[in-house]
Amino acid sequence: MAISEINLRMAAVPIREVRLGSVTGFEGSAEELLCRSRCGLKDKTRSFSQCVGCATSKAACMVTLVQDGAVISHGPVGCSSCLHEFAFTYRVNSPLRGVEKPTQRKIYSTNLDEADTVYGGGQKLEKAIQEVFDRARPNVIFILTTCASAIIGDDVESVCDESEERLGIPVVNIPCEGFRSTVWTTGFDAGYHGIARKLIKPARKRSDNVINVINFWGSDIFSEWFAAFGAKPNYITPYSTVESLTWSSEAVASVQACPTLGSYLGAALEQEFGVPEIKTAPPYGIAQTDRWFRALGAILHKEQAAEDLIAEKKTKYLPKIAALREKLQGKTAYVTAGAAHGHALLSVLRELGMKVKGAAIFHHDPIYDNGNEENDLLTQGVKDYGDVPHFNVCNKQEFELVNTLNRLRPDILLARHGGMTLWGAKLGIPSLLIGDEHFGMGYEGLVRYGEEILEAINNDEFVKNLEKHAVNPYTKWWMSQTPTAFLGGGGR
Numbered sequence: 410m411a412i413s414e415i416n417l418r419m420a421a422v423p424i425r426e427v428r429l430g431s432v433t434g435f436e437g438s439a440e441e442l443l444c445r446s447r448c449g450l451k452d453k454t455r456s457f458s459q460c461v462g463c464a465t466s467k468a469a470c471m472v473t474l475v476q477d478g479a480v481i482s483h484g485p486v487g488c489s490s491c492l493h494e495f496a497f498t499y500r501v502n503s504p505l506r507g508v509e510k511p512t513q514r515k516i517y518s519t520n521l522d523e524a525d526t527v528y529g530g531g532q533k534l535e536k537a538i539q540e541v542f543d544r545a546r547p548n549v550i551f552i553l554t555t556c557a558s559a560i561i562g563d564d565v566e567s568v569c570d571e572s573e574e575r576l577g578i579p580v581v582n583i584p585c586e587g588f589r590s591t592v593w594t595t596g597f598d599a600g601y602h603g604i605a606r607k608l609i610k611p612a613r614k615r616s617d618n619v620i621n622v623i624n625f626w627g628s629d630i631f632s633e634w635f636a637a638f639g640a641k642p643n644y645i646t647p648y649s650t651v652e653s654l655t656w657s658s659e660a661v662a663s664v665q666a667c668p669t670l671g672s673y674l675g676a677a678l679e680q681e682f683g684v685p686e687i688k689t690a691p692p693y694g695i696a697q698t699d700r701w702f703r704a705l706g707a708i709l710h711k712e713q714a715a716e717d718l719i720a721e722k723k724t725k726y727l728p729k730i731a732a733l734r735e736k737l738q739g740k741t742a743y744v745t746a747g748a749a750h751g752h753a754l755l756s757v758l759r760e761l762g763m764k765v766k767g768a769a770i771f772h773h774d775p776i777y778d779n780g781n782e783e784n785d786l787l788t789q790g791v792k793d794y795g796d797v798p799h800f801n802v803c804n805k806q807e808f809e810l811v812n813t814l815n816r817l818r819p820d821i822l823l824a825r826h827g828g829m830t831l832w833g834a835k836l837g838i839p840s841l842l843i844g845d846e847h848f849g850m851g852y853e854g855l856v857r858y859g860e861e862i863l864e865a866i867n868n869d870e871f872v873k874n875l876e877k878h879a880v881n882p883y884t885k886w887w888m889s890q891t892p893t894a895f896l897g898g899g900g901r
């Protein structure tokens with residue numbers, strides 16, 4: 410399928426369903442989804458839906474974590490309620506990345522009210538930008554739009570341009586209002602589009618040892634890995650600065666911890682700034698870790714260093730992985746997570762010898778912005794380990810998850826987002842959420858994850874007790890329906 414090219418002249422990034430053909434509803438197997446989604450699979454709509462994620466929170470997730478930036482949510486104050494979550498994330502995860510004194514987060518809202526929706530919110534935004542500049546003295550101000558500011562048609566781009574000229578720092582318009590897209594991860598693209606448009610500058614010279622790592626807030630495993638190649642990571646965006654983002658254009662290469670997250674920025678850095686992207690999927694599972702280190706070696710012209718590192722790590726970790734496989738053999742699991750990280754967890758589980766009973770993945774991108782199928786962990790996972798049954802694209806619909814878990818009753822539930830593990834626990838299923846997306850990477854990641862899984866399965870007393878006392882909000886009627894009973898039209 411054709412993917413629209415990166416165009417940094419546009420204020421808003423094209424949404425994922427248009428750009429990549431992304432879908433939010435599907436039931437079947439992983440192989441079926443891969444096959445059908447590359448042949449024009451149409452999205453299915455639900456005749457009943459619980460609340461879904463909003464792009465503004467995903468844009469906030471990336472820009473709130475820039476150390477010397479400030480963020481203004483331009484809308485009713487309720488739209489900024491999710492932003493505190495990232496201030497928390499920023500603070501608690503800073504030790505994982507060696508940031509000793511994380512800066513205080515600078516998060517504001519223009520607090521649009523009814524009168525503003527009649528008379529416009531432009532002046533309020535202009536005033537807010539000035540006040541934030543005076544109070545916080547940030548090196549960049551990001552403006553997140555919301556449904557209200559988009560519906561009333563505020564000219565946010567002009568206000569940003571005028572403020573930028575007056576203040577002498579970048580003021581970045583990030584059009585990410587929730588109703589623009591049914592795929593909430595469009596918000597990541599919106600944040601990155603703003604950064605690529607307004608912060609990243611053409612390279613002055615090309616570095617030979619800095620590699621961009623587009624990631625969430627995972628622990629610093631890349632410093633050790635890259636050191637074997639004489640290189641070091643430049644993490645984007647958590648704990649980055651305006652300076653480090655501006656010159657990310659000078660890196661020798663970019664890698665992604667999660668293609669769902671970094672698809673757009675990886676492609677923008679390559680297409681617009683000449684930074685080559687490693688176009689193989691991230692290193693989850695033994696076969697994929699081999700491929701990833703070899704791709705890294707190839708792009709750095711250090712193939713032998715890659716082979717040496719693979720051999721050294723395999724000698725150390727393969728016996729431990731084999732011992733874990735013996736203990737976990739035959740145990741069953743279910744995964745619920747965002748797309749690429751969910752695919753990563755499926756690879757981890759199957760590499761550890763576990764049987765995956767199914768997955769509820771929040772959305773599906775048939776292809777990423779670089780157009781390379783090898784970038785897709787699900788494709789690689791199906792090739793390496795076979796098909797995954799009961800593979801649903803669930804748009805984070807918890808009523809579908811509870812119904813499915815109740816039927817499949819796996820030995821463990823692996824979840825990525827807070828709030829999802831509770832459903833497994835209430836059903837007496839040990840449930841594990843690990844926020845550090847780098848935790849399962851590489852050969853050593855399989856050992857780390859395997860040990861956590863074993864511990865969760867072996868210590869199930871709490872969830873078994875919880876099951877006896879928990880109240881299930883769903884009716885018997887719903888639990889006797891098929892989980893995707895409300896997933897209706899639009900498909901083929």
Ligand code: SF4
Nearest residue numbers: 463465488555556587
């Ligand atoms: S931007 Fe729209 S979808 Fe998002 S929180 Fe505000 S009103 Fe809700």
